[in-house]
Amino acid sequence: MSVEQTSASGQAAVQDMPPKRARTSGEKGASAYRGVPSSNPFIFTKKTVYMQRLGDAVRAGALHYIAGSIPLGKAPFLAQKFASRYVLNPGKIADHRARRAGEDVARWLGWLDEQTGFVQWTLFYFPGKTICHEERWLNPFEARITLAGYELVRMTKPGANAPVLTWKYTREQYRLLHNQVVFAIRGRQDAVLEQLINSLSRSPGFAGVREQVKKLWAIVKAEWKRTRSKTDDPPKIPPTIGYVRRLPDVGMRWSDLMQSIPKGRKNAQEVSEAPPNL
Template sequence: MLHPDKIRFMQRLQQAAVHQHVFYTAGRTDLPGFDRLTKRFADAYGTELSRQTKHKRRLAGEASSCLHGVRLTTRSDNGQLSVDWVLLVSPGFGLVTHREQLQDLRDPRSRLMSPDERHELVHDGKTWSWRLTHRIYNQYLDRIHRIASSSTDRRRQIEINGVSRDADAEILLDRLYSEPGFRLVRRQVGKLVAELRRDWKRLRPASGPQLSERAFLAYVRFLPDQPVTNGLTRAERREAFLSVFPEQIASTTISDSY
């Protein structure tokens, strides 16, 4: 299935891993290429079979497969929107295990990354979840220490709701609290914010601007599927249709084949 946004894509990959699809291969193509890939994998590996059928095959020792893609904002050389895709496979025998060069999600050397390569899918002994990569986590730490220890002449003050704040620290907090709230990401953000507050208390004067209080990073809520067909979701096709025919009332039904 092709998804319209990164969070849905990441949720489906996480769900697949939870259901024992721990082997994968991945790549990047364009919209027509993903359509061809979908048909080829469905014919060869049964990626479009029902959940019940896949479950029965796994019980019989066969590998089951699922394909997920995400529509990107970048375009390929031919002007088509790019698509990142991941084929996930469960343990077992089958054509897919012979044809594809599969990597193991459980291997730290071949962890599955998010499309922007900021997050990695890991099992922490409890279950599968996404977390910030070591590179991104350390970048945040470096930025925290750099901002907290910046010299007086490099500090920028802004006013938020009548209260003086440090501009760079507030931008950093905005970025931290905009991270997707997967369980392990939430834990990391909590540690990073605590580190920022410790550095602030240690390096900044109590008489100067203090850090704003923030609500906790909310969990990512479950997002239902919004399949992308011909580059657009159903809601996007409806919006495009009504922009061309504004006289149509909001309740107009538009088929998926439009």
């Protein structure tokens, strides 16, 4: 399977070789989430980067996964639970050795959603000699991976022979965006429409998302022409939609992330995590 990439010139390309490893604050070319202790896992802080790493795992052959969300304060306890069952987030060499030995290898990835204070996590499983049934594994091509209104899909781009792995808006999210655009135009809510256009123009530039945004631009133009007066100035639509390039790992170790949270927000999160008084 190919995976969506972007060349330095800004044109989309199909990657037929392993992606370049992200640069981190540590070893040059190393992935920040690999080889770290499960008691202090690496947490991504950029959604688009996390989305790329999810795609990387599926492209690497992960056909088993589970996903969920957990308060930031509890993330290392979850990672340690998985580490007790699998070889978790090993370095590249250790990963290769474990698989050759028939051991169960897993990849745990987490992204901090700053709006909620929760970590959205995904555990990918590469089975060894036998399949562990401790978790209710899902197949990413049968039960698509979703995140914040997006889903990971296989899509064949025009002129391409093989499908690429990319992200797009879920059907529900796309329908919501479509309705918001139409209602804003018909209701003469030009300020709302401008905000929608600005938000859409900043969507992660994966191939699937780009195609959907182009369709929404066409809907804006058609609906404006159909329902608004010729004297009304049409909204300004960006001439291009940005491509997503290969991004380095962006995030922090859990302990550093906890220290970076303002005291007020941390206390609020601790209250939300506390069990109810019975």
